[in-house]
Amino acid sequence: MRKPEFVYVTYIETTPEKLWEALTNSEFSKRYWFNTELKTDWKIGSAFALVMDGTTTDVGEVLEFDRPRRLSYTFHHVLSEAARKERPTKVVFNLEPHGKLVKLTLTHEDFESGSVILDGISKGWPAILSGLKSLLETGTALAIPPAALAIEGFQ
């Protein structure tokens, strides 16, 4: 049986450097990631946290920081007791330039079988990455109402 994972590919008309900045700089992430800040110094092994509207939602550590090609960190959702009990998962971004485009591949893996967060992250990433693409191509990312995602506990 295949291990549960979430993979999403999107193509963005931008440069790998600009996309890298958007993935690692809170000034960008706040604009497309439900007002989420990325708290880390991006050194390998350093602590990493996602902070949404002042609340820490996820923590982890930086695994790879190969600018502007590959970024990864562990990801441990801490907002619910059930999620805190699960082992940390892993997020990997791969950036490949193709002409005027960048192919962005997100892989979120290492879920426990029956993970309580797989459903939520599978709904969240398409919204976040759609906003990221809009921001880089048009300068604006429209807010998606959190309730539209139908993620339990995220309103």
Added chain:
Amino acid sequence: MSKPEFVYVIYIASTAEKVFKALTDEKMSEQYWVGNRVVSDWKIGAPFALKLKREEKDVTGKVLEFDPPRRLAYSFHAAHAGMEAEPPSRVTFELEPQKDQVKLTIIHDKFEPGSKAFESVSRGWPLVLSSLKSYLETGKVLHAPWYETGNAQQGTA
């Protein structure tokens, strides 16, 4: 063993009507679908074709659902690149307005285990749907030279 299916969600700053039109209009599809064209009169049961720019044999099927601007479905039978022997698969689009955007969900299912068509469309849809989003939001489509010249592996493998 579970049958393979491809599911993809993308949010587009547009209206459901405009997204639905882009999915069903031959001239618009040619813009964002790397030169391929959707052709049908969109009556239930009527023929559907995806006219492929780089292949002699089109993708063919039938219109299964046409409920503008909410739901569209057609069967999908590719006849190029050794996929002719496979049974038709099914493409379903669901459109949901979300404030000032549209949540577009595509479900491509009814593949046999080990299907070549499944591998092919799983590589193709993210590019087509990324280009559709750019087309509706910026008026510009994405140019994918590796795809348009037939060297599909370079960018989509």
